[in-house]
Amino acid sequence: MDRLGSRCPLPGSTRPSIFICLLILTASLLTYPVLRTLSLQFLSVLTGSYVSGTYSIVFVNCPNEQIARDVARAILDKKLAASVNILPKASSLYYWNGEIEEATEVLLLIKTKTSKIHMLSSYIRLVHPFEIPELFSLPMDQGDVHYLKWLEEGMEEE
Structure with a gap:
């Protein structure tokens, strides 16, 4: 049980998990244009069709x-x-x-x-x-x- 407690945050300590969530959200928003472009190109190659906005x-x-x-x-x-x-x-x-x-x-x-x-x-x-x-x-x-x-x-x- 002691080992499990060291990996999981205790009920009163939400700050690290909120910080991590904000960090992930910020990184996602910053990389969205690149990820969107790459996913559109990948979809276009797979389907052989044109994706609007490419x-x-x-x-x-x-x-x-x-x-x-x-x-x-x-x-x-x-x-x-x-x-x-x-x-x-x-x-x-x-x-x-x-x-x-x-x-x-x-x-x-x-x-x-x-x-x-x-x-x-x-x-x-x-x-x-x-x-x-x-x-x-x-x-x-x-x-x-x-x-x-x-x-x-x-x-x-x-």
Whole structure:
């Protein structure tokens, strides 16, 4: 009986078990995005079907077409995306330093894995000339299986 008491907390000592529960809960919340991505990829491989949210489209505005091409090529070279569309002459109106500004910009539509968005965002902030580049993403809900397979292959490391 003495041995059992050394492994199990006594009825009045709940602090260590509460601390452990909080630690496990915190670790679970912090690792959730990674675990979700891995489980979605595993499910996709097992079933051979597309799981919604595995891929995303990232929108980025650039000040001109040359910069847009340079950013797109750099992203593709780093295997952070499989495809980038460059849509010229988007008219933009926005607040900057308390004033309404107007500009003509070039829009990039970047197709990538949702799991690569953090790395992609960090890289774009490094190479983009804007102080705060417009950068947001939307998950792909549906898509042609062959196209999605092509996206996957386009981001594989060689």
